[in-house]
Amino acid sequence: MTDERRPFPAAVEAFETAVRARDADAAEDAFDRLTGTVGEARDAELHAAGPRLSAFLGEVPPGPRATVAVLVGACVERGADPVACAPALFAGARDAFERAADFCASWKEAGRGGLPSHEGEGLEDADFERFGFEPVMAWQSLPQFEMACVAVLNSPAVRRTAPGRAELRDAVARAAELSGEPFQYLVYALAVLDDEPFVAIDRATGAGFALRASGIGDNFQLHTLLADALIGGGHLPGTAPSPEAAAMCRDLPGQTPTTGSFNLVGADGEWIWNEGNPADVPVVDGVRLLVLDPPPYERGWAAGRFFPGMTGDLVLERVLSAEESRALLAQVAQPGR
Incomplete structure (x- = not known):
């Protein structure tokens, strides 16, 4: 059986095709296959999947986007090129932290008290309409984006050359200020010095x-x-x-x-x-x-x-x-x- 016919590469291809075609039903089905087969993927398949998934990360709908970011990070930890994957992860994380900061500000302006958990505890169904679906999803996605970005920041080449670090640092700082959460792992990873x-x-x-x-x-x-x-x-x-x-x-x-x-x-x-x-x-x-x-x-x-x-x-x-x-x-x- 060739690699192209194996379940994980086939799921990556199906997911990319569905996302780029904006076919929500096909994307949902392919996403389930993607997450269900990644544990059985070979190293070479993960090496290829990391850059490929990162290339269209910005087109992935807000719901599964952070999970795809984590998959990219997992591919990097198994040997995918971190330099190829980092720019899209940083851009996605920056967007999530910026939207999450806006969500925090709006939540406080509404007098809702303590922020909801990232798992959704404290949210009401109506909050997705009150505050916007994407800001709420961004708030929930921050731990996943933090994990994915740290995975690529383990690479000295990423820390030295990848674009978008300063912008991401600013976005994280604003979200930390408004939420009271330190996001310590990502803050410290972005602060690592080399040479x-x-x-x-x-x-x-x-x-x-x-x-x-x-x-x-x-x-x-x-x-x-x-x-x-x-x-x-x-x-x-x-x-x-x-x-x-x-x-x-x-x-x-x-x-x-x-x-x-x-x-x-x-x-x-x-x-x-x-x-x-x-x-x-x-x-x-x-x-x-x-x-x-x-x-x-x-x-x-x-x-x-x-x-x-x-x-x-x-x-x-x-x-x-x-x-x-x-x-x-x-x-x-x-x-x-």
Whole structure:
């Protein structure tokens, strides 16, 4: 049996044909076949399906659109080209977040109180007419679009080159403000830095280090890799994280307990919380500057990647001269706490 006759590729073709022809009944039937056969699809079939489904995602009706986006993300996780799939996913997600923000504003203006759940709890049948079918569906679709976008943002090529990231970031920020939901995974994925220069200065010794970060999802991960590079590398005193903990913050699956080695402080004197992300670190003279103070109390966490599908790294490029370190440290405020 050839691949073209297998159930999943046949369902993809039927669904595309029906969507482009605006044949609602045929599209519904093909969508059921699509979701029913994806679990049996071969890797090569998923590689082909991801870009093909993304190419007409904007034409898919609002009801199944987010589910198709999730299917595209699943195809990417199985090896489909993320760069080919990302622009359509970002455009679809941006549209959903923009419409959902409008829905949130209208809901509050109507005095309805707390927003309904994304699963529909708190919605009335009449709300689809009151607020519009597409805005309501957009609100319900946000978790699915978040999942799909994170799948492609695991790719460094997407993070570096795919268009639409800034516009999506703005749309997510507005929806977060109006809804009170953080959409943390998508916000953090859109904030991931690649080939980003950092400088870390140990306040006690004055030693400074130039580093370069890529693919680090949160500051727990950054903290662990900093301690591995600087303490584990023999440049600073202290207890380094285990080799396993450092590897799990790069590309080894899983998590393992570790203990904090520093208190991370920005040049403005404010603490850099482990719960934040590396983009929170303020820039001084073109680089993100971290000051390393002793931890005020013992803090432990599960070391690992914030995004399990994203490879992270922090590379020590060189040790700064004493003069360089002093000049940067002179621009640093005392800790704010």
